[in-house]
Amino acid sequence: MLTAVSLGPGDESLMTPAARAALEAADVVAGYKGYIALVPPAILEGKEVVSTGMMGEVERAKAAIEQARTGKRTVMVCSGDAGIYAMAGLLLEILEAESLIEEIPFDVVPGVAAFNSAAALLGAPLMHDFASISLSDLLTPWEVIEKRLRLASEADFVIAIYNPRSKKRSDHLQKALDIIAENRTKETPVGIVGRAYREGQDVRAVTLDTVDVESVDMQTVLIIGNSATRITGGRMLTPRGYHRKYDISNS
Amino acid sequence: MLTAVSLGPGDESLMTPAARAALEAADVVAGYKGYIALVPPAILEGKEVVSTGMMGEVERAKAAIEQARTGKRTVMVCSGDAGIYAMAGLLLEILEAESLIEEIPFDVVPGVAAFNSAAALLGAPLMHDFASISLSDLLTPWEVIEKRLRLASEADFVIAIYNPRSKKRSDHLQKALDIIAENRTKETPVGIVGRAYREGQDVRAVTLDTVDVESVDMQTVLIIGNSATRITGGRMLTPRGYHRKYDISNS
Numbered sequence: 001m002l003t004a005v006s007l008g009p010g011d012e013s014l015m016t017p018a019a020r021a022a023l024e025a026a027d028v029v030a031g032y033k034g035y036i037a038l039v040p041p042a043i044l045e046g047k048e049v050v051s052t053g054m055m056g057e058v059e060r061a062k063a064a065i066e067q068a069r070t071g072k073r074t075v076m077v078c079s080g081d082a083g084i085y086a087m088a089g090l091l092l093e094i095l096e097a098e099s100l101i102e103e104i105p106f107d108v109v110p111g112v113a114a115f116n117s118a119a120a121l122l123g124a125p126l127m128h129d130f131a132s133i134s135l136s137d138l139l140t141p142w143e144v145i146e147k148r149l150r151l152a153s154e155a156d157f158v159i160a161i162y163n164p165r166s167k168k169r170s171d172h173l174q175k176a177l178d179i180i181a182e183n184r185t186k187e188t189p190v191g192i193v194g195r196a197y198r199e200g201q202d203v204r205a206v207t208l209d210t211v212d213v214e215s216v217d218m219q220t221v222l223i224i225g226n227s228a229t230r231i232t233g234g235r236m237l238t239p240r241g242y243h244r245k246y247d248i249s250n251s
Numbered sequence: 252m253l254t255a256v257s258l259g260p261g262d263e264s265l266m267t268p269a270a271r272a273a274l275e276a277a278d279v280v281a282g283y284k285g286y287i288a289l290v291p292p293a294i295l296e297g298k299e300v301v302s303t304g305m306m307g308e309v310e311r312a313k314a315a316i317e318q319a320r321t322g323k324r325t326v327m328v329c330s331g332d333a334g335i336y337a338m339a340g341l342l343l344e345i346l347e348a349e350s351l352i353e354e355i356p357f358d359v360v361p362g363v364a365a366f367n368s369a370a371a372l373l374g375a376p377l378m379h380d381f382a383s384i385s386l387s388d389l390l391t392p393w394e395v396i397e398k399r400l401r402l403a404s405e406a407d408f409v410i411a412i413y414n415p416r417s418k419k420r421s422d423h424l425q426k427a428l429d430i431i432a433e434n435r436t437k438e439t440p441v442g443i444v445g446r447a448y449r450e451g452q453d454v455r456a457v458t459l460d461t462v463d464v465e466s467v468d469m470q471t472v473l474i475i476g477n478s479a480t481r482i483t484g485g486r487m488l489t490p491r492g493y494h495r496k497y498d499i500s501n502s
Binding site for chain 1: 255257259260262263264265266267268269272307308309332333334335336337339340341342343344346347352353357358359360361362363364367368370371372374375376377378379380381382383384385390391395396398399402403405406407408483484486488489490491492493494498
């Protein structure tokens with residue numbers, strides 16, 4: 001039995017009881033070492049832990065599947081939601097490639113994803129239609145990413161940006177912001193959230209023309225407002241549209 | 252003090268400890284009656300509950316703010332994530348309109364949103380860039396919704412559809428599917444999830460040309476695959492792209 005378990009942003013208070021129960025019931029806990037570190041140590045006691053910093057994602061997934069194949073209840077942990085840009089898909093791909101999809105029961109425990117966390121800390125930026133785009137071109141051609149940024153901006157989606165920057169790709173974020181700026185004013189609010197609900201949490205709301213790309217790292221999520229998003233009382237707010245139909249003022 | 256609290260899809264196992272703690276600490280719990288029903292009854296004991304089925308969202312938000320203004324610790328509950336198409340924004344809008352944004356401390360407890368839940372039950376459809384679009388034209392002009400559907404489809408986003416259907420708008424979903432079909436093959440997988448993690452849960456994976464729109468109601472979330480999404484072992488899988496760079500077969 002194999003379960004992809006969402007740990008949430010990192011704080012235990014945002015890890016669901018279902019995730020905790022899956023971890024407690026597991027014989028083997030697999031995962032990137034940074035995510036294993038988010039699991040309360042008491043839960044890991046007496047369990048086999050499969051986590052080598054040197055292994056890539058594919059090797060880690062294969063190792064977890066190998067454990068599950070021997071009949072051990074195996075959990076693969078992911079920060080945020082295991083179903084959003086995370087390991088649920090790779091596990092399923094490998095189960096399929098190894099013709100194990102009927103043999104090994106597989107499920108996913110959903111969780112609080114990175115952009116859910118970022119949005120909560122910023123105020124209410126995701127009240128309207130939005131798109132989520134990863135700037136990592138390790139597995140996606142950069143031209144596809146640019147096209148998505150352009151169309152998402154034209155569609156006036158609020159845009160959540162994952163994997164905004166790495167050492168090798170230090171200019172991607174600025175390129176992305178420039179593309180978005182073709183269809184947004186420079187005053188458009190941009191929320192920048194690093195290490196949400198973890199030590200070193202950093203929450204900022206700036207404007208599209210004042211994003212300090214040097215201050216952004218791979219653990220940061222950005223939320224770029226749509227044409228109606230505004231900052232109020234230090235919070236980022238994308239109105240749903242009630243003001244068009246109802247009197248929301250003090251009457 | 253006012254807190255917008257995410258209950259998750261409905262099952263207690265997916266309500267975070269932070270949500271539970273906020274509920275337990277509250278003097279007043281406000282919310283739509285269908286959401287109040289998701290709160291474990293023991294937590295509500297001895298608390299004031301503000302929930303009239305007749306009140307609209309604006310009135311309910313104003314009533315909650317009125318309670319918070321008197322110094323009571325007030326919680327507004329939402330199913331899914333309070334920060335995704337939910338009450339966090341309306342509360343902030345009214346706090347702003349009533350000049351209370353500095354006076355009443357306000358925060359949001361993030362949670363497991365409807366599309367996180369739907370994705371987990373379907374397999375791994377959200378492994379790549381995606382857009383979320385509500386088909387409700389109560390607060391958004393239908394032309395804007397159509398434009399977003401068209402551009403999201405052109406961008407090859409996986410598309411999550413909220414509020415797919417109501418009695419008054421029975422043709423919106425078919426219109427939306429037709430627009431998406433302009434840029435997707437008719438074999439594109441579509442996940443349909445009703446009442447995720449609640450009684451009567453209904454999970455189906457069909458293709459774009461076989462969606463039974465009559466079977467879809469307002470409590471359903473649809474996830475429409477991108478050009479690479481496929482069904483494998485009954486699960487919906489949007490590959491992240493590892494197969495382009497790594498050998499994921501049994502080697």
